[in-house]
Amino acid sequence: xxxxxxxxERLTAHLPPEPYPARTDRTITTLDEMTKEIRRTARRxxxxxxxxxxxxxxxxxxxxxxxxxxxxxxSVSGPAGEFGREKQKEYLERLHETAxxxxxxxxxxxxxxxxxxxxxxxxNRRP
Numbered sequence: 001x002x003x004x005x006x007x008x009e010r011l012t013a014h015l016p017p018e019p020y021p022a023r024t025d026r027t028i029t030t031l032d033e034m035t036k037e038i039r040r041t042a043r044r045x046x047x048x049x050x051x052x053x054x055x056x057x058x059x060x061x062x063x064x065x066x067x068x069x070x071x072x073x074x075s076v077s078g079p080a081g082e083f084g085r086e087k088q089k090e091y092l093e094r095l096h097e098t099a100x101x102x103x104x105x106x107x108x109x110x111x112x113x114x115x116x117x118x119x120x121x122x123x124n125r126r127p
Contacts, residue, residue: 001047001061003038005070011035026052046092047073051080058083062095064102064112071112074099 006014012031019029028034041047049059061075076091102108 001041001063001073001075002070003034004042004047005063006038008035011038023053024051024055026050028052046095047075048088049077056080058088060088060091060095062092062099064099064108066103066109066112071109071116074102 003011003014011034015031015034018031020027020034022029028037045062047059047061049057049061051057053059056079057077058080059075059077061073063070064072064074074095076095078087
């Protein structure tokens, strides 16, 4: 989800060298595949991990934004067998509601913005 907020021209600066380590037979392992999935995520407005990080585990994520900037993501994970389409829809509705509430909270936004600033100041930050 977070990569969907990165300028496509700067995407490679946020990714390890290819091939990416495969955790399952569904893991995205190339820049081309990753770029396509990030574009789909940006269009959809939420991220999906369907057994890509761990076999038998699904996850959905939504952005927390303020002033047009993606500051963080909020997600829920669960067993793939209990994470059908209806449950996924329910989770996304709740996640969007929660993300909107967090985005409307001045203190939360201030902390998230400061966190971004401090990460940008880090001497170990990748370009």
